[in-house]
Amino acid sequence: MEKIEKVLASGNTHVTVNRDPNAKPGALDLKLSAPGVETLEFVSTDLHPRAEQLFSGAWAGCYITVFGKVAALKKVALPSDYSVDIQTSIGSVGGGYCLAAQFTLRVPGLATEVVEGLAQLAHQHCPYSKAVHGNIEVVTNIVTA
Template sequence: MAIQQSDVLYTAVATAEGGRDGRVATDDGRLDIVVNPPKEMGGSGAGTNPEQLFAAGYSACFQGALGVVARQEGADISGSTVTAKVGIGKNDDGFGIIVEISAAIPNVDAATAKSLVEKAHQVCPYSKATRGDVTVTLA
């Protein structure tokens, strides 16, 4: 089910110059960074890259979804962290990404942590956006 324009709560705007070897800036000036391909992809590795930016956004969003689920379940996730590893590689259509999400939730047992992470994956907007097109593993 797609959201409608009237349901949008916030819209982020970023503009790129030079593609993967250039600059990205947001319209509000809060983010203005140099992007370069990583050395593994023939770049200088001097700046950040789109995969790092995606990993940063996904991990933050997933942590937020984990918080929503934890509140619903009455679980204590204080001190928790979410790490997103984003890989890029060749696929049948050119290039694709793969994601591994891992969460460390110190105040719950392993079964509860697993359940919370699986439920967060169902409600996280990044997880929803990538479903069906990106392989996402949970840990």
């Protein structure tokens, strides 16, 4: 597995579980950009996500769902304010490029070892985590305070 030598761009996503039954989903308008390609537009809107942001968003949405499911299977009650942050970075390595990801799981009130076990199990079941397993560096940080 290659590791990034120089980060070129990163996409960050913060995901929580919405427990409000009256919440209405909103629309997401996208204007895509690519690092180093200043005149390239895929869709014309106000936001400017890069591929790294889209990937981290999709991965985070999947991962938080799987994390909740594995916690339920293990009979671990999660606090209502647990969250997942993912930073996906693209960088150069040698003459090419590679990705890396950093997860931060915030699960207040649970023991660190319990969250670490759930995090590993979630990575084993999440389709995005399985797709990149062994191909990119993935670091997971646990915050329980």
